[in-house]
Amino acid sequence: MKHLIPLLSLLLFSPGIFAELLGTGDLGVVIEREPAAIQIVNTTYKNALSRISDLGDLSHASVVFSRDARYAFIFGRDGGLTKIDLLENKVAKRIIQAGNSIGGAISQDGRLIAVSNYTPGGVKVFSTETLELIADIPALYGDQQLSKVVGLVDAPNQKFIFSLFDAGEIWVADLKEPARPQIQKFKNIGKQPYDALLSPDGRYYIAGLFGDRGLALLDLWSPEQGVKRILPDYGKNDEKMPVYKMPHLEGWAMAGNLMFVPAVGQHEVLVVNQNTWQLIKRIPVIGQPVFVMARPDGRHIWVNFAFPDNAQVQIIDTKNLQIIQSLTPGKAVLHMEFTPRGEHVWVSARDDNQVIVYDTSSFKEIARLPANKPSGIFFSSRAHKMGL
Amino acid sequence: MKHLIPLLSLLLFSPGIFAELLGTGDLGVVIEREPAAIQIVNTTYKNALSRISDLGDLSHASVVFSRDARYAFIFGRDGGLTKIDLLENKVAKRIIQAGNSIGGAISQDGRLIAVSNYTPGGVKVFSTETLELIADIPALYGDQQLSKVVGLVDAPNQKFIFSLFDAGEIWVADLKEPARPQIQKFKNIGKQPYDALLSPDGRYYIAGLFGDRGLALLDLWSPEQGVKRILPDYGKNDEKMPVYKMPHLEGWAMAGNLMFVPAVGQHEVLVVNQNTWQLIKRIPVIGQPVFVMARPDGRHIWVNFAFPDNAQVQIIDTKNLQIIQSLTPGKAVLHMEFTPRGEHVWVSARDDNQVIVYDTSSFKEIARLPANKPSGIFFSSRAHKMGL
Numbered sequence: 204m205k206h207l208i209p210l211l212s213l214l215l216f217s218p219g220i221f222a223e224l225l226g227t228g229d230l231g232v233v234i235e236r237e238p239a240a241i242q243i244v245n246t247t248y249k250n251a252l253s254r255i256s257d258l259g260d261l262s263h264a265s266v267v268f269s270r271d272a273r274y275a276f277i278f279g280r281d282g283g284l285t286k287i288d289l290l291e292n293k294v295a296k297r298i299i300q301a302g303n304s305i306g307g308a309i310s311q312d313g314r315l316i317a318v319s320n321y322t323p324g325g326v327k328v329f330s331t332e333t334l335e336l337i338a339d340i341p342a343l344y345g346d347q348q349l350s351k352v353v354g355l356v357d358a359p360n361q362k363f364i365f366s367l368f369d370a371g372e373i374w375v376a377d378l379k380e381p382a383r384p385q386i387q388k389f390k391n392i393g394k395q396p397y398d399a400l401l402s403p404d405g406r407y408y409i410a411g412l413f414g415d416r417g418l419a420l421l422d423l424w425s426p427e428q429g430v431k432r433i434l435p436d437y438g439k440n441d442e443k444m445p446v447y448k449m450p451h452l453e454g455w456a457m458a459g460n461l462m463f464v465p466a467v468g469q470h471e472v473l474v475v476n477q478n479t480w481q482l483i484k485r486i487p488v489i490g491q492p493v494f495v496m497a498r499p500d501g502r503h504i505w506v507n508f509a510f511p512d513n514a515q516v517q518i519i520d521t522k523n524l525q526i527i528q529s530l531t532p533g534k535a536v537l538h539m540e541f542t543p544r545g546e547h548v549w550v551s552a553r554d555d556n557q558v559i560v561y562d563t564s565s566f567k568e569i570a571r572l573p574a575n576k577p578s579g580i581f582f583s584s585r586a587h588k589m590g591l
Numbered sequence: 592m593k594h595l596i597p598l599l600s601l602l603l604f605s606p607g608i609f610a611e612l613l614g615t616g617d618l619g620v621v622i623e624r625e626p627a628a629i630q631i632v633n634t635t636y637k638n639a640l641s642r643i644s645d646l647g648d649l650s651h652a653s654v655v656f657s658r659d660a661r662y663a664f665i666f667g668r669d670g671g672l673t674k675i676d677l678l679e680n681k682v683a684k685r686i687i688q689a690g691n692s693i694g695g696a697i698s699q700d701g702r703l704i705a706v707s708n709y710t711p712g713g714v715k716v717f718s719t720e721t722l723e724l725i726a727d728i729p730a731l732y733g734d735q736q737l738s739k740v741v742g743l744v745d746a747p748n749q750k751f752i753f754s755l756f757d758a759g760e761i762w763v764a765d766l767k768e769p770a771r772p773q774i775q776k777f778k779n780i781g782k783q784p785y786d787a788l789l790s791p792d793g794r795y796y797i798a799g800l801f802g803d804r805g806l807a808l809l810d811l812w813s814p815e816q817g818v819k820r821i822l823p824d825y826g827k828n829d830e831k832m833p834v835y836k837m838p839h840l841e842g843w844a845m846a847g848n849l850m851f852v853p854a855v856g857q858h859e860v861l862v863v864n865q866n867t868w869q870l871i872k873r874i875p876v877i878g879q880p881v882f883v884m885a886r887p888d889g890r891h892i893w894v895n896f897a898f899p900d901n902a903q904v905q906i907i908d909t910k911n912l913q914i915i916q917s918l919t920p921g922k923a924v925l926h927m928e929f930t931p932r933g934e935h936v937w938v939s940a941r942d943d944n945q946v947i948v949y950d951t952s953s954f955k956e957i958a959r960l961p962a963n964k965p966s967g968i969f970f971s972s973r974a975h976k977m978g979l
Contacts, residue, residue: 222612224610224678225659225661226657226660226662226677226678227614227615227659228615228616228657228659228974229658229659229660230659246658247659270634270931271615273612273613273614274614289614311934313617313635359888359932361934404887405889406847406890424890424910425910458792459792459848460848499793500747500792500793500977501793502747502812522813543976544699544975544976546699546749564747564748564749584972586931587932587972587975588931589888
């Protein structure tokens with residue numbers, strides 16, 4: 204019988220051998236700011252599975268998922284890049300890759316993680332398998348200066364696209380040969396691009412300009428046409444109203460051929476025709492919009508707001524462009540994430556230490572989960588989407 | 592030590608305890624027709640993980656996935672409904688639910704499976720958990736006759752939509768109370784609807800008409816407007832050219848505001864403006880198109896063909912509406928499935944007993960897997976999409 208003991212020990216202490224078999228299609232990550240941690244959550248049972256701590260500074264942290272939806276990659280504000288194993292509820296690997304970072308993306312083929320950094324300014328590309336550095340793209344401009352990098356997204360054909368805040372440039376990096384990125388640079392796109400988004404089909408890259416009016420638009424199907432300025436009245440706030448928070452651009456919503464954009468510093472959501480890039484309507488809302496997000500079927504747009512209106516959420520019907528519902532989930536609503544097919548939405552209320560789950564059809568609250576100063580919420584179905 | 596033996600036996604024979612921990616985001620199912628079986632495949636490693644046999648008649652079988660992407664539900668032509676556990680590589684449950692069935696769908700919330708049946712004509716709704724019958728919707732029309740049911744899809748707000756072939760009707764079933772479906776019927780929609788599709792955003796349901804010209808369109812955002820006829824020159828073949836195979840409608844492609852439609856019995860793919868539902872171009876192709884499928888980014892359309900041109904695949908660029916590539920994957924190409932972010936496409940060549948994987952950027956073949964008379968290919972990312 205002796206031989207059984209080492210075998211049994213092996214079984215008992217092999218990492219993960221007693222981890223429960225789970226499909227990973229209904230998992231997600233909730234970022235907790237204080238104390239900094241993440242919760243792994245399940246969207247079918249609407250519960251938390253585990254909490255993982257000691258992940259550094261998670262203010263403004265964002266998350267992408269491996270193509271098998273088993274691993275989450277957390278981009279910390281302090282340059283930390285952490286690979287979480289959602290099945291074994293543990294850190295698979297963690298590195299400090301820069302001094303100050305602002306977000307990241309995963310390549311179309313799932314093999315590469317790119318991180319955009321403020322300090323030192325540039326993009327670093329890592330292996331998703333090992334987190335080893337594969338490529339370093341310093342954001343050089345002018346007289347050997349380094350620019351902060353923002354608005355990093357993945358795009359079709361194994362590309363990453365990002366904006367240089369200090370240089371006023373958009374770069375398209377082709378990573379088909381991962382160690383030898385091919386960079387196409389678009390210069391003079393406008394002053395101080397501060398964030399950007401990719402349309403859900405991967406065709407349009409649009410950057411917001413902190414130091415200019417309008418938005419910078421790159422049509423990736425026609426890069427030879429260069430970057431154009433659209434919505435010339437948009438942005439740079441010279442009104443009397445203070446801007447409490449620059450809106451997040453990743454949250455811009457495309458529904459059919461309409462795009463819904465948070466107005467900077469205004470109590471308005473702008474509706475833009477995506478065929479002509481013309482403003483077709485301004486919808487008055489309760490406060491300065493931060494995230495403007497389409498339900499997956501495009502029928503409703505959910506909007507949250509900057510201080511002092513950040514206890515509220517408003518919902519716009521995209522058929523008649525009217526507000527049809529206002530909700531008060533809790534204090535300091537920071538983020539919203541729809542379940543993949545849109546039947547529910549999870550909303551974080553930081554100052555109430557709660558995540559609230561709504562039925563998107565009836566607008567009824569159906570669950571409430573405790574969380575410590577929750578901010579971003581990210582579901583594993585993002586693994587299968589471009590530009591996030 | 593004796594107590595170790597039952598413990599060890601328990602460990603060794605507990606189902607699944609030695610199954611490997613796997614993310615389920617990159618799994619898929621390939622249908623093999625002869626002998627009838629399925630392969631569970633992995634799209635990261637481009638390999639087969641296992642084969643499961645004894646699943647009845649799998650000609651024209653189709654597959655949907657549970658919202659956690661752990662289970663695949665196989666709809667067999669013989670009325671068999673099989674729940675496959677992709678992690679444990681086994682049948683979790685199997686029932687024969689009717690005499691002759693044609694496909695199915697999974698509800699938005701993931702709790703219900705609906706199957707459309709020829710014999711007896713109607714839709715049956717089962718629990719995804721147990722495969723117990725929850726609701727039975729006989730397709731009654733006229734003088735207590737039962738119609739064959741086709742074109743069944745799931746839709747937002749916990750609905751199923753389907754067409755009655757013999758009755759010429761479209762029904763919208765609201766399953767918010769699963770045991771008490773609320774049915775909205777649209778009559779006189781055209782003769783013999785034979786298949787249908789839902790637009791990717793879940794707004795438009797479009798049925799092809801075997802016995803009439805044109806297509807039946809229901810705008811689910813405006814059901815009060817009823818079903819309209821669009822493309823009045825489309826369909827019912829009265830030309831001299833024989834129709835070798837009615838095209839599959841689930842394969843119709845939406846790219847931006849264009850819809851790409853296989854012409855019935857013609858060597859053409861039709862391009863329709865989705866804003867006006869007007870035909871804007873006929874693109875000549877090598878044969879009678881069967882599946883016309885958009886790459887996830889909408890830039891390319893892949894087309895396969897009916898006999899005798901079914902060894903070929905052609906690719907249309909949606910920017911200039913031209914054919915840019917022709918491939919010959921193998922004999923009797925039956926189906927194509929894109930990886931979730933579109934970097935690869937898997938193509939089944941039935942009479943070559945092969946599944947061929949292409950890089951969609953270079954059009955190069957990158958892998959080839961043996962399979963017995965492969966037909967349909969279904970990836971688990973479908974768990975997160977509507978209308979499939």
